[in-house]
Amino acid sequence: MSEKLRVGFIGAGLMGHGMAKNLVERGFPLTVMGNRNRQPIDHLVSLGATEAKTARAVAEASDIVFLCLPNSAVVDKVVLGPDGIAEGAHDGLIVADSTTADPTETKRIGAALAEKGVAMLDTPLTMTPKEAEAGTLNVLVGGLAEVLERARPAIACFGRNIFHVGPLGAAHSLKLINNFMSMSMVALFSEAVVTARKAGVSVDGLHELISAGALNNPLFQKVMDWPLKGDASGLQFAIENALKDVSYYNRVAADAGATAPIGATVQQIYALANAQGEGKTHVPKLMDVLGRLNGL
Template identity: 45%
Template structure:
């Protein structure tokens, strides 16, 4: 019987905890690097994971390392730093980066890592922390055929849908396209709610008419559950992360020589919300922020709409 790969995981937060838990439950030995939030770390240690203090230590022990971080600068630091992955990497190590990252950075890192005998796999995520805990995330994978074949059984522990898009960088490009569309929807929904409320319609009427129509979708449901339904945890994705992603989209469009005026409009909404201190709020709250910019109190409009039901 083949020996199970030793898996490392850095970034056991909202998404990473569930992913790491499912790797453990898939029968793989797991090494994690802790952070200031000890609750998910202690949870995983209680399930049988072991902890290291540096990425270097992890690289010295592991066959595959997962990263689930916030942005490309964090990924670059954890790979290139003095106690980073490359400092302790063994030949054949595979790094699976599930961060929503800048593809330009990803491909540059992949070239650098290859000189050390390390393989990069970009496998950004679709869906939410709920699906991370359930092991049913969507994975968009950029990797060589050889690396993909080796890590696919591990990815299957936390993913319900795996698409091998192409070579390294393709996964991160696809994820940015997905998030560009999602945050564009968020911006349009928010403007539509402001127009509706200031025109005398209730937020509930917009939700109830649109949801069962051809315009309804999963993102519509979670966004409106937060923006109108009052569920603060309906869509756990921070405005700061959304703002970062649409900035990466702008960079990607520039690199491809494509004009991106829709992206600029979306980016301005999210950058402005982040600039006034709302970066840690979840994305559905952008509707209330845009309503404020339009002189409209969306929570009050929701309350008024409830009294009219």
């Protein structure tokens, strides 16, 4: 396509702002839907984006609409609810959902859009808001290859690596498996730190040992910045989001008929922390919750 795609963006939050910023800075006509947090929207408008009041208006003005929303329930409302994307549907429109979402819901929403001539991709992300701002995210894509090729020039604005992993829903499933693994490791590291403290073992010594061996990895280093330096900013991911993602992962496992005993346990760990009012807390501080349970 010789002319640049007209791009819509709904959900310009912690991750979405960087994605949308890269789109408008690379010359794509951008329409954004406003939200309660005005700062990212006002910044995008200052760069040349146009603000729309409804998802329907965003769809009407766009060839592709990216979503980066909290969960599948919000996606359903934005796409199929009143004044939603479906009401602004037109031939050739693509909806690309970068939400970490339930793949069963993704496939249901995609089927509803297909009846209106709209193609859907699931385009979840790995990495952090830092990479979103830099335009160097990893993007997993589920959906038809020809739809991805139409969308690729826009996705490439914020995605350093683009992986086509299968049909619609496959990317959301893979993202959930990825997040299950990472959040399980955060829980494991947190329990290890608490056990070390309870047993009178040096946390510095634990860090030194793991850093010198095969268990060392960047996620471990980010988590350990909290007990060693009092810095949880390296992993800005809320406990309530970890609970959501691991819960979705367990649905994927159940739908596939897979046994997932570790997933069930990890879900309960984050549910416990969330029930104690720690939902907005970044996940490295899970060790504080476990520490309190252990009288530390």
